[in-house]
Amino acid sequence: MHNRLVAAVFVAGAVVAAAGAAQARDQINIVGSSTVYPFATVVAETFGRGSDFKTPKIESTGSGGGMKLFCAGLGTDHPDITNASRRMKSSELEKCRENGVMDVVEIKIGYDGIVVANANAAPEVQLTLRHLFLALAKQVPEGNQEGGQLVDNPNQMWSDVDPSLPNVAIEVLGPPPTSGTRDAFNELAIEGGCKTFPGLKAIKKEDKNRYKAICRGIREDGAYIEAGENDNLIVQKLAENPNAFGVFGFSFLDQNRDAVKGASIDGVAPEFENIATRAYPVSRPLYFYVKKAHVDVIPGIREYIGAFTSDDAWGDEGYLTDRGLIPLPTDERAQFGDNAVNLTPLESL
Amino acid sequence: MTSTALSTISSQAAANRLLLRRKRAERRFQLYGILAISAAVGFLIVFLASIVSRGYMGFVQTEVQLTVNFDAELIEAGSYRTILRTSLAELFPDAGSSRAERRALAGMVSAGTVFVLRETVEADPAIAGTVQDVWVLASDPVDQFYKGRIDAALPEGERPISDASLARIAALEEAGRIALRFNRSFFSRGDSRNPEEAGILGAIVGSALALLVTLVVSFPIGVMTAVYLEAFAPRNRITRLIEININNLAAVPSIVFGLLGLAVFLNVFGLPRSAPVSGGLVLSLMTLPTIIISSRAAIRAVPPSFAEAAMGLGASRVQAIFHHVLPVAAPGTLTGAIIGMAQALGETAPLLMMGMVAFVVEVPGGFTDPSTVLPAQVYLWADSPERGFAEKTAAAIIVLLGFLLVMNGLAVYLRRKFEKQW
Numbered sequence: 001m002h003n004r005l006v007a008a009v010f011v012a013g014a015v016v017a018a019a020g021a022a023q024a025r026d027q028i029n030i031v032g033s034s035t036v037y038p039f040a041t042v043v044a045e046t047f048g049r050g051s052d053f054k055t056p057k058i059e060s061t062g063s064g065g066g067m068k069l070f071c072a073g074l075g076t077d078h079p080d081i082t083n084a085s086r087r088m089k090s091s092e093l094e095k096c097r098e099n100g101v102m103d104v105v106e107i108k109i110g111y112d113g114i115v116v117a118n119a120n121a122a123p124e125v126q127l128t129l130r131h132l133f134l135a136l137a138k139q140v141p142e143g144n145q146e147g148g149q150l151v152d153n154p155n156q157m158w159s160d161v162d163p164s165l166p167n168v169a170i171e172v173l174g175p176p177p178t179s180g181t182r183d184a185f186n187e188l189a190i191e192g193g194c195k196t197f198p199g200l201k202a203i204k205k206e207d208k209n210r211y212k213a214i215c216r217g218i219r220e221d222g223a224y225i226e227a228g229e230n231d232n233l234i235v236q237k238l239a240e241n242p243n244a245f246g247v248f249g250f251s252f253l254d255q256n257r258d259a260v261k262g263a264s265i266d267g268v269a270p271e272f273e274n275i276a277t278r279a280y281p282v283s284r285p286l287y288f289y290v291k292k293a294h295v296d297v298i299p300g301i302r303e304y305i306g307a308f309t310s311d312d313a314w315g316d317e318g319y320l321t322d323r324g325l326i327p328l329p330t331d332e333r334a335q336f337g338d339n340a341v342n343l344t345p346l347e348s349l
Numbered sequence: 350m351t352s353t354a355l356s357t358i359s360s361q362a363a364a365n366r367l368l369l370r371r372k373r374a375e376r377r378f379q380l381y382g383i384l385a386i387s388a389a390v391g392f393l394i395v396f397l398a399s400i401v402s403r404g405y406m407g408f409v410q411t412e413v414q415l416t417v418n419f420d421a422e423l424i425e426a427g428s429y430r431t432i433l434r435t436s437l438a439e440l441f442p443d444a445g446s447s448r449a450e451r452r453a454l455a456g457m458v459s460a461g462t463v464f465v466l467r468e469t470v471e472a473d474p475a476i477a478g479t480v481q482d483v484w485v486l487a488s489d490p491v492d493q494f495y496k497g498r499i500d501a502a503l504p505e506g507e508r509p510i511s512d513a514s515l516a517r518i519a520a521l522e523e524a525g526r527i528a529l530r531f532n533r534s535f536f537s538r539g540d541s542r543n544p545e546e547a548g549i550l551g552a553i554v555g556s557a558l559a560l561l562v563t564l565v566v567s568f569p570i571g572v573m574t575a576v577y578l579e580a581f582a583p584r585n586r587i588t589r590l591i592e593i594n595i596n597n598l599a600a601v602p603s604i605v606f607g608l609l610g611l612a613v614f615l616n617v618f619g620l621p622r623s624a625p626v627s628g629g630l631v632l633s634l635m636t637l638p639t640i641i642i643s644s645r646a647a648i649r650a651v652p653p654s655f656a657e658a659a660m661g662l663g664a665s666r667v668q669a670i671f672h673h674v675l676p677v678a679a680p681g682t683l684t685g686a687i688i689g690m691a692q693a694l695g696e697t698a699p700l701l702m703m704g705m706v707a708f709v710v711e712v713p714g715g716f717t718d719p720s721t722v723l724p725a726q727v728y729l730w731a732d733s734p735e736r737g738f739a740e741k742t743a744a745a746i747i748v749l750l751g752f753l754l755v756m757n758g759l760a761v762y763l764r765r766k767f768e769k770q771w
Contacts, residue, residue: 029622038542038733050464057623058708229732232733252734258508
């Protein structure tokens with residue numbers, strides 16, 4: 001009885017498997033970045049309701065996880081599109097090609113600003129990239145001066161970093177290292193501040209790894225608190241603690257202006273217009289990548305790309321801007337719009 | 350004589366002291382127990398209160414009454430956007446016709462209203478050419494303000510709703526065209542990126558389908574394994590090894606089962622990603638040890654005299670087990686299965702690997718359709734920037750807790766109902 005039952009279960013499993021594999025897919029599969037997820041899902045929903053195609057299924061796997069799934073191969077078992085909050089790496093493109101995914105179409109959809117915010121009740125501060133580096137890097141030059149010996153970050157108060165800043169302890173809540181937001185923050189803010197020291201910038205030519213360790217390393221002594229991937233939680237904690245700062249995406253600032261405000265960086269406030277004109281220094285591009293071989297095999301991919309790159313969606317006044325996406329400048333939009341129509345594959349990276 | 354009397358008195362005093370100490374120790378121990386329980390109950394109350402106070406508003410939704418002119422020509426042309434724009438302009442005649450003003454007006458109602466109008470016409474084509482009063486969902490900022498979650502006293506730039514919109518809401522209120530109504534779409538729709546339209550039905554159906562697969566696979570295998578190990582297996586090194594392994598499996602972190610499922614069910618068997626069948630199989634792997642262990646305990650608790658008496662009257666071993674031991678052990682096995690199912694219902698980590706933490710709008714119609722599950726839906730909503738998702742998250746948690754309560758209640762009921770005294 002036992003054996004027969006187990007056999008029956010396995011047969012049932014195999015039948016289901018065969019059915020699943022044989023069934024052609026009529027729904028677009030999308031994976032990738034959790035930063036692009038809120039935008040891609042809005043497009044997918046609008047596309048699904050406004051057309052006869054099924055609403056694409058979107059998984060939030062993170063940029064790196066998405067690339068891995070995307071490049072695993074061709075066929076209905078593999079996703080058709082991956083979202084990314086950074087550009088595809090050349091190693092990832094190679095991996096794709098090794099697995100038979102030869103033609104990948106790259107479409108940049110807009111920008112996302114990363115803001116450093118504090119509670120509305122707290123004083124307004126003017127930060128610079130250099131401030132952020134000195135406050136949050138693992139190692140800083142002694143005395144915060146050019147030419148100083150590198151020492152473990154001794155700055156405990158914001159006023160240690162710069163007398164113009166308030167005399168409160170440095171306490172910054174931000175994303176963990178697995179997050180794309182953290183990568184971008186390290187690269188744009190911390191490294192950006194690091195580069196303002198010519199002595200540190202010079203290390204890049206001598207020893208790239210050492211330069212990265214110095215200029216992208218975040219301190220681990222408790223001043224930077226990894227608050228998990230949930231940005232809503234960071235906003236809540238900021239509202240309760242006026243001395244703390246938080247690092248998160250622009251759309252969360254936009255939705256919570258009654259609780260938190262963004263600090264200006266290098267004299268530029270984190271406003272929609274400033275990020276769009278690229279004047280705000282901490283912003284990053286967002287992308288999605290399409291498997292060209294899947295277009296016209298899985299129904300609706302061409303139309304989905306069309307919906308995403310329509311003026312209604314990614315235009316200056318499109319519905320994606322209501323969700324906090326910063327639109328591309330007109331020339332870039334024209335270029336990637338062409339890509340989307342002609343499905344021009346990436347040559348190399 | 351005096352010395353013995355003295356020692357009796359002193360030992361009596363010592364005994365009394367000891368007795369007092371022991372009584373004090375007992376009282377102290379009881380106090381610790383009461384403190385521990387009240388701490389646990391306190392945390393539970395705080396947790397439930399915070400969830401309920403945040404979530405109960407998720408079950409109602411602000412709706413706005415529009416007077417819609419279903420113009421036959423516009424319907425023919427599919428210009429539902431124009432139909433909506435016209436009715437909004439009629440409702441707020443003071444608004445200008447600039448693009449920004451039109452956008453602000455459109456922002457009063459849900460972004461899905463255009464589709465709702467189309468669906469209304471598709472459901473009842475006779476409506477074309479008539480003028481109807483239609484209740485539609487308000488947009489998220491309007492809804493949040495109407496529910497008192499946005500402070501109107503703040504300066505305009507610091508709140509997500511403009512002064513003009515506040516004036517319009519006041520006008521609507523005066524005309525009786527805005528009201529809180531039961532949130533039907535929450536229980537009748539799948540996920541949406543508009544918090545006012547987001548529903549939990551897709552996740553409920555996904556969870557139900559996955560749990561059905563789990564039950565069908567793990568319950569028979571688990572009970573049979575338990576029966577075999579308890580009643581038939583020889584006691585030797587191999588069965589002991591199997592036993593130890595089963596007990597160990599019960600403590601393996603669930604993400605490991607997810608990785609196993611990804612490697613075996615998706616990559617080798619080629620089961621569809623994000624589908625209840627694959628998720629259910631992974632959950633059944635996770636539930637098996639729970640069912641086996643509790644079923645074995647239940648079978649062991651049946652006095653051996655039951656089986657012995659049956660066999661003494663000529664029943665075979667199989668007959669004795671299936672006709673006499675298993676029915677008596679049934680309450681215990683069922684309880685184990687239901688608690689295993691309840692565990693599986695609350696599980697997200699292994700399903701992450703199976704692709705079930707996903708944005709799925711359509712309510713799944715079968716075991717191979719893409720779907721998500723209740724806890725995954727909670728996770729996705731908790732991380733969404735729109736304000737309205739905070740209460741939707743809490744409301745989804747209430748629904749999840751409700752299901753868990755029902756399942757655990759069912760376990761208690763079944764145990765009571767089928768429990769036999771001997």
